Amino acid sequence: MFRTIKQIARVGIITETAKLSGATLKHYTTLQRDIYSVFGRALGVRHVDAGSCNGCELEIHALNNAYYNLEGLGIRFVASPRQADLLLVTGPVSRNMLAALHQTHDAMPEPKWVVAVGACGIDGGIFGRNYASAGGVDAVIPVDAWVPGCPPQPEAILEGILAALVKPNAHTG
Amino acid sequence: MKQSQTGISIQPLPGAAAVRYACVSATDLRKICEETGAAKGTLQSIWACDERDRDGGFRLWVALADSYGLLLLELPMTAENPEYPDVSDLFPAAVRLQRANRDLFGVRVNGGDYRPWLRHAAWPEDVFPLRRDHPADTVYPEEADRYPFVRVTGEGVHEIAVGPVHAGTIEPGHFRFSVVGEKVLRLEERLGYVHKGIEKRFESFAIFEGQRLAARVSGDTAVAFSWAYCMALEGLCGTLPNQRALWLRALLLERERLANHLGDLGALGNDAGFAMGLVQFSRLKEDLLRTNARIFGARYPMDAVLPGGVAVDLSNSGRRELLNALTPLENEIAVLQGIYADHSGLQDRFVGTGRITSALAVQLGLQGLAGRASGQAGDLRCDHPCAPYDQLGVRRVILTAGDVAARVAVRFAEAQESMRLCRLILEGLPSGELLVPLQEPAINRPGIGWVEGWRGPVMVFLQATSDGRIRRCHPHDPSWQNWPVLEHAIIGNIVPDFPLINKSFNLSYSGVDL
Numbered sequence: 162m163f164r165t166i167k168q169i170a171r172v173g174i175i176t177e178t179a180k181l182s183g184a185t186l187k188h189y190t191t192l193q194r195d196i197y198s199v200f201g202r203a204l205g206v207r208h209v210d211a212g213s214c215n216g217c218e219l220e221i222h223a224l225n226n227a228y229y230n231l232e233g234l235g236i237r238f239v240a241s242p243r244q245a246d247l248l249l250v251t252g253p254v255s256r257n258m259l260a261a262l263h264q265t266h267d268a269m270p271e272p273k274w275v276v277a278v279g280a281c282g283i284d285g286g287i288f289g290r291n292y293a294s295a296g297g298v299d300a301v302i303p304v305d306a307w308v309p310g311c312p313p314q315p316e317a318i319l320e321g322i323l324a325a326l327v328k329p330n331a332h333t334g
Numbered sequence: 335m336k337q338s339q340t341g342i343s344i345q346p347l348p349g350a351a352a353v354r355y356a357c358v359s360a361t362d363l364r365k366i367c368e369e370t371g372a373a374k375g376t377l378q379s380i381w382a383c384d385e386r387d388r389d390g391g392f393r394l395w396v397a398l399a400d401s402y403g404l405l406l407l408e409l410p411m412t413a414e415n416p417e418y419p420d421v422s423d424l425f426p427a428a429v430r431l432q433r434a435n436r437d438l439f440g441v442r443v444n445g446g447d448y449r450p451w452l453r454h455a456a457w458p459e460d461v462f463p464l465r466r467d468h469p470a471d472t473v474y475p476e477e478a479d480r481y482p483f484v485r486v487t488g489e490g491v492h493e494i495a496v497g498p499v500h501a502g503t504i505e506p507g508h509f510r511f512s513v514v515g516e517k518v519l520r521l522e523e524r525l526g527y528v529h530k531g532i533e534k535r536f537e538s539f540a541i542f543e544g545q546r547l548a549a550r551v552s553g554d555t556a557v558a559f560s561w562a563y564c565m566a567l568e569g570l571c572g573t574l575p576n577q578r579a580l581w582l583r584a585l586l587l588e589r590e591r592l593a594n595h596l597g598d599l600g601a602l603g604n605d606a607g608f609a610m611g612l613v614q615f616s617r618l619k620e621d622l623l624r625t626n627a628r629i630f631g632a633r634y635p636m637d638a639v640l641p642g643g644v645a646v647d648l649s650n651s652g653r654r655e656l657l658n659a660l661t662p663l664e665n666e667i668a669v670l671q672g673i674y675a676d677h678s679g680l681q682d683r684f685v686g687t688g689r690i691t692s693a694l695a696v697q698l699g700l701q702g703l704a705g706r707a708s709g710q711a712g713d714l715r716c717d718h719p720c721a722p723y724d725q726l727g728v729r730r731v732i733l734t735a736g737d738v739a740a741r742v743a744v745r746f747a748e749a750q751e752s753m754r755l756c757r758l759i760l761e762g763l764p765s766g767e768l769l770v771p772l773q774e775p776a777i778n779r780p781g782i783g784w785v786e787g788w789r790g791p792v793m794v795f796l797q798a799t800s801d802g803r804i805r806r807c808h809p810h811d812p813s814w815q816n817w818p819v820l821e822h823a824i825i826g827n828i829v830p831d832f833p834l835i836n837k838s839f840n841l842s843y844s845g846v847d848l
């Protein structure tokens with residue numbers, strides 16, 4: 162126990178301010194307050210892998226590490242789509258995941274946002290469209306923001322989440 | 335070279351991997367499999383090819399691993415009756431591979447498990463998308479998906495169905511538990527959800543660009559798969575990369591192994607209720623990825639391995655930075671290992687949980703790091719070392735307890751060994767060209783790449799067309815072997831321990847769904 166506490170104390174707080182581009186940076190600084198004023202609680206984010214290579218998942222994991230301190234910004238990953246406000250979808254949508262992706266999206270309460278993560282989420286990426294791949298996420302469900310990259314860096318994913326939330330005509334159903 | 339009992343002619347294949355090749359009859363195939371199994375050899379992979387455009391038939395390919403390396407067997411089959419002998423009684427991992435062959439090519443064994451594996455509802459039963467005359471982009475209307483799970487009946491038995499979408503940020507798959515109270519009687523996995531036509535997609539790639547797709551077969555194994563792809567291609571071209579390029583590939587591969595072990599060690603702590611472990615290991619992993627970004631230009635250097643060499647170089651200052659970071663990382667991991675060892679709550683969850691005995695590991699063909707936690711010594715870096723591993727003297731890690739604790743201990747030991755290897759590589763890095771030009775690839779024989787990825791051995795089988803494209807590429811991840819073993823690891827354990835047991839294997843979905 163002593164060693165655990167010593168380790169925690171030695172490492173200290175390593176959270177940084179995310180290095181975001183101009184447009185989203187403005188919202189980043191007021192994000193926690195804005196989320197609270199709209200939702201009265203943290204923003205719930207749910208992830209669905211709709212056919213990815215698992216590369217994008219690694220960077221979503223990274224977004225949850227202490228450097229980015231997502232929860233400190235008022236963004237929380239939740240275990241069920243019913244608790245989620247925003248859906249992160251990775252991968253080209255494999256046709257074997259069509260039903261599950263629809264069900265997950267349907268289970269989310271309104272209003273809801275969708276962010277397609279990675280080159281694959283945009284248009285199928287390197288896998289393209291074929292007998293088994295339906296291509297990009299918006300071929301299947303409406304998408305509010307897209308995050309380029311293969312895989313995108315954690316900050317780009319955060320930027321995508323912010324972009325979806327502040328979009329003027331955000332899709333709400 | 336001759337195989338003693340069967341009298342079949344066996345030839346070595348050119349390339350960095352130790353591979354022998356033979357064309358066999360169905361009887362001989364079965365006989366060689368029996369002999370190999372009896373001599374403690376293992377099944378590496380089974381796949382099919384459509385050669386009807388060349389000679390009117392199909393092929394079955396079987397790769398067996400024995401003490402000499404890989405034995406590659408090619409069995410011609412007619413188009414009218416593409417049947418081959420079932421070898422799943424010898425190698426249980428064959429079952430799903432054989433089912434996948436049927437879904438994709440319509441080649442089949444006589445008997446056995448006839449349920450589809452990769453085919454869910456996206457194409458009809460009489461359509462075989464990997465046949466050459468099947469266009470890649472034909473899309474069929476969604477079918478009804480009624481998969482016949484095996485039912486366990488008895489007093490008090492009920493089913494728990496989980497997935498394909500799970501609570502965390504992980505890949506999709508379905509798990510069907512049959513339980514009594516909290517105890518698991520049986521687990522049946524159903525995978526294939528992320529099947530996205532990778533093998534078909536390869537056939538639209540220029541052969542000198544296929545490594546990009548290979549790197550994305552399973553994104554956490556990008557270096558291993560792209561290296562295996564390039565090794566196969568370099569074998570076809572009859573060229574070996576320069577030593578410097580090979581040493582840099584090994585540096586990237588060991589860093590990939592390290593990154594995955596750091597991530598999993600943290601997640602294993604978290605799954606056993608020790609969130610601090612996740613926080614600390616995620617920090618170390620993030621540091622490693624940021625160093626990758628600075629030195630190699632990408633947090634995940636997915637496109638660093640190229641046919642003929644590598645796309646990245648290491649300056650003297652970069653070399654020093656990597657070397658300087660090693661000792662602090664070694665110390666950090668040692669501190670955390672001490673904390674894990676002292677934490678009675680963690681040890682209580684780890685020890686004895688999800689045990690695979692050595693005997694069961696042999697029987698089921700458990701591979702890679704999970705195998706090495708259950709007494710299976712296989713490690714390509716030690717058994718059939720290609721450059722630079724032949725000059726590094728990799729120290730094999732092997733434990734026998736076979737439980738979560740053993741798989742955690744193997745990761746700690748292999749992480750330390752990877753750091754030792756990184757140091758050796760950084761200190762001994764030879765000079766030389768990063769890329770050498772490649773000749774035109776041979777079209778009359780296959781190329782094989784075989785690399786010890788962080789989960790275990792990955793293999794790539796590659797054939798070229800005469801106009802510079804990929805004729806056929808089959809990537810094989812060791813998760814094919816290890817997924818069925820996970821079904822055994824959970825038996826007798828309680829359902830809440832499943833995430834922990836599952837994470838201790840951390841198998842690939844994309845790498846087997848393809």
Ligand code: SF4
Binds near residue numbers: 213253279312313
């Ligand atoms: S965008 Fe790249 S990393 Fe993400 S799923 Fe696609 S191939 Fe993998």
